[in-house]
Amino acid sequence: MTTSARRTFPFPATAALLLTSALLLTGCGAEEPVPKFAPAPTVAPSAGTPTPVDEKSAEEFIRRWNDEQRDMQKGDTSKYRQIAGDCETCMKAADRIDEIYASGGFVKTDGRKVRSIKPSGPSENAENTYVVEVYSSPTSYRESSQAPEESLNGGVATYRLQLSRSAGKWAVQDIWTVPRDSKIR
Numbered sequence: 362m363t364t365s366a367r368r369t370f371p372f373p374a375t376a377a378l379l380l381t382s383a384l385l386l387t388g389c390g391a392e393e394p395v396p397k398f399a400p401a402p403t404v405a406p407s408a409g410t411p412t413p414v415d416e417k418s419a420e421e422f423i424r425r426w427n428d429e430q431r432d433m434q435k436g437d438t439s440k441y442r443q444i445a446g447d448c449e450t451c452m453k454a455a456d457r458i459d460e461i462y463a464s465g466g467f468v469k470t471d472g473r474k475v476r477s478i479k480p481s482g483p484s485e486n487a488e489n490t491y492v493v494e495v496y497s498s499p500t501s502y503r504e505s506s507q508a509p510e511e512s513l514n515g516g517v518a519t520y521r522l523q524l525s526r527s528a529g530k531w532a533v534q535d536i537w538t539v540p541r542d543s544k545i546r
Contacts, residue, residue: 419524420478422531423493426522430454431472434500436462446525446532465506471498473515481521489524492539 426444433441438455445451461468473495481490499515519539525532 419489419491419526419531422524423478423491423522424475426533427473427475427493427495431470433458434468434470434472436467444532446534448533448535450536451533461502461504464504464508466503466508468500468502470500473497476517489526489534491522491524492519493522494519 422444426441429441429444433455436458438458442452442455445455458468476494476496477492479492481492494517496517497513497515500513501510502512503510519541521537521539522533523535525534
């Protein structure tokens with residue numbers, strides 16, 4: 362009888378450390394209704410920003426970005442990179458996915474569901490910043506063809522997502538995880 366080398370890690374803290382945000386940010390579209398926000402004031406992205414996506418509201422853009430994040434888990438990061446703007450964390454996540462697939466690995470997930478999107482409260486860098494709560498599905502992955510299959514349990518996570526808007530189009534500027542004990546919910 363052969364035993365599997367599969368490892369299972371407890372929900373988010375361990376998963377985030379092991380696979381950075383690439384797998385923790387597993388995405389899918391949402392079905393729950395959420396109020397739409399009026400477009401925010403225009404903020405020009407810095408030079409070298411990929412072409413932003415033309416959605417009417419920040420909520421529509423965030424849901425699309427979430428869908429593209431899920432889709433990149435299949436190995437093609439090009440569309441995700443197009444809307445990631447100047448988001449260094451987003452690019453690192455896409456780079457990690459590229460590395461996994463280039464090494465013969467894989468990611469299997471049903472993605473995540475956006476549970477809520479709320480404008481961030483008053484704070485430094487709060488303009489065009491949203492608090493996004495998601496439910497991530499369980500995920501299995503192999504970092505290379507020779508690596509053991511590992512898994513993430515999934516569950517609820519909260520992020521702050523900072524956007525920019527230029528010429529009616531949105532782009533991601535930054536994303537960070539909101540600690541579970543934070544009052545930013």
